[in-house]
Amino acid sequence: MEIVNFTPIPALIGGLIIGLAATLLMWLNGRIAGISGILGGLLPPGSDAPWRLAFVAGLVCGGLAYVLVTGGLPAIVSTASTPMLIFGGLLVGYGTRMGSGCTSGHGVCGIGRLSPRGMVSTVIYIGVAAITVFITQHVLGA
Amino acid sequence: MKTTIAAWICGLVFGIGLTISGMTNPEKIIRFVDFTGQWDPSLAFVMVGALIMFGIGFPLTQRSAKPLLAQAFQVPTRRDIDPKLIGGAALFGVGWGLSGICPGPSITALAFGLTNFYIFFAAMALGSLIFGMTSAKGGTATPAAA
Numbered sequence: 001m002e003i004v005n006f007t008p009i010p011a012l013i014g015g016l017i018i019g020l021a022a023t024l025l026m027w028l029n030g031r032i033a034g035i036s037g038i039l040g041g042l043l044p045p046g047s048d049a050p051w052r053l054a055f056v057a058g059l060v061c062g063g064l065a066y067v068l069v070t071g072g073l074p075a076i077v078s079t080a081s082t083p084m085l086i087f088g089g090l091l092v093g094y095g096t097r098m099g100s101g102c103t104s105g106h107g108v109c110g111i112g113r114l115s116p117r118g119m120v121s122t123v124i125y126i127g128v129a130a131i132t133v134f135i136t137q138h139v140l141g142a
Numbered sequence: 143m144k145t146t147i148a149a150w151i152c153g154l155v156f157g158i159g160l161t162i163s164g165m166t167n168p169e170k171i172i173r174f175v176d177f178t179g180q181w182d183p184s185l186a187f188v189m190v191g192a193l194i195m196f197g198i199g200f201p202l203t204q205r206s207a208k209p210l211l212a213q214a215f216q217v218p219t220r221r222d223i224d225p226k227l228i229g230g231a232a233l234f235g236v237g238w239g240l241s242g243i244c245p246g247p248s249i250t251a252l253a254f255g256l257t258n259f260y261i262f263f264a265a266m267a268l269g270s271l272i273f274g275m276t277s278a279k280g281g282t283a284t285p286a287a288a
Contacts, residue, residue, distance in 0.1 A: 004173065004180040007164055011184040014163020015191020021156035022192070023199030028148040030209030030216055033156060035246040036270065043271040054146045055153035056249055062157015063166065063253030074161050076251070077169035078258040080241050089248075089262040091237030093269025096245060098277075099230020100218075103244045104156075106231070107189060112196035113217070120223050121231040128235025130175040136240065137176060 022109055025055075034105020035059070036096035099125075144211045157250040163188040166251045168242025168258075175239060 022033035029051065031038075041052050067073060080088065096102040099121055101110065106125075110118015164170050164184055173182035208214055238244055243251075243262050251259040 001178060001181050003183065005170065005182045005184070007170075007184050008187045011163050011187035012191040014159045014161070014165070015188035015193075016195050017159030017162060017191075018156055018188065019159075019192035019195025019197075019199065021152050021159060022196045023203060024155065025149065025152040026200060026209070026215070026217075027203040027206075028152070028209055028211050029145045030212045030214055031149075032217065033152065035156075035244075035249065039245060039249070039267070040270045040274060043267060043274050050146045051149040054150040055156075058150040058153020058155075059157040059160075059246065059249040060253050061150075062154045062159070063161055063250040065154065065158055066161040067253060073254050074164065074166055076167045076254065076256065078242065078256070080168065080258065082261060084240050085243075085258055085261045086265045088237040088241030088243070089265025090269040090272075091233045092241065092243070092245065092248075092262075093237075093266035093271070094273045095230045095233030095235075095237060095269075097230070097270045097273035099227050099234060102234060102246070104246050108192045108196055109200075110218075111189075112193050112200055115218065116221050117218070117223060117227055121227055124228060124231035125235035125238060126175060128232045129171075129239035130177060132236050132239025133172055133175045134178060137172070137179060 018104075018108065019112070022104070022112070032105060032109045034101050034109060036093075036102040037100070037105050040097050148211055156246065157253075159192075160246050160250045163191075165244075166247040166254070171238065171242040171244070171247075 025031050025033045038052050038055050042049055042056070101118070101121060106118040106121040111122060160166055165188055170182050170184055173180055174185040203209070204215070241262055243259070245266065248259060248263045248266055252263060
């Protein structure tokens with residue numbers, strides 16, 4: 001194993017900002033910043049659609065703000081094929097709804113509150129992703 | 143209205159954090175879980191930063207009886223480990239490993255004009271909708287109790 005492309009400082013700063021956003025949403029609106037849950041509540045939309053839609057729009061504006069301030073896109077390498085993106089997207093959408101959360105809801109807000117469900121979920125999805133990547137990158141892709 | 147504006151600001155800050163952290167780059171996600179190949183530990187630092195901030199911030203928010211702009215805190219209280227939690231996390235793990243994209247970055251990256259993220263987001267929204275429509279709880283068969 002060799003360590004590549006390690007960016008600890010932006011990762012730590014970005015993480016602190018993510019934690020700040022999650023804290024603000026709890027302090028102001030009393031809500032958990034779980035992205036799959038916030039989006040899921042719009043599919044289909046209910047009476048609480050406005051704040052959910054505003055949060056989702058804010059997420060996109062965050063990406064736009066980065067582009068406007070830095071004058072360019074962040075580094076992005078996405079090598080997945082279209083069928084993989086569709087299959088992966090369906091699984092992420094279905095699985096996060098079924099499992100009541102994703103990286104933000106379970107990984108940050110769950111573990112941050114010492115929730116056993118958050119901890120178990122995070123260990124499972126990281127472990128399963130590691131097995132998936134081992135198969136696609138080293139067994140099939142070798 | 144106030145909660146809507148607040149939600150937009152929180153989403154904005156969250157999206158900026160995601161982009162700075164590098165989590166909108168699928169290669170960084172895939173390499174984080176590629177323990178036998180070329181390993182990029184950055185995601186662990188994102189988690190540590192977010193957990194430090196929320197770990198300190200969350201207890202502070204709970205000192206008030208209610209949130210600043212809303213009627214009550216809506217914090218999950220369940221502590222049971224059920225098959226849906228495990229199965230859902232496993233399905234998510236497969237999709238995450240295949241694509242290198244999780245829900246937050248998939249939305250923020252819509253700002254970058256790259257086809258891969260539009261395809262992924264559409265499929266993810268469909269997957270979420272399918273679960274919402276087919277599961278007994280929160281489905282369309284019975285109206286949600288408001």
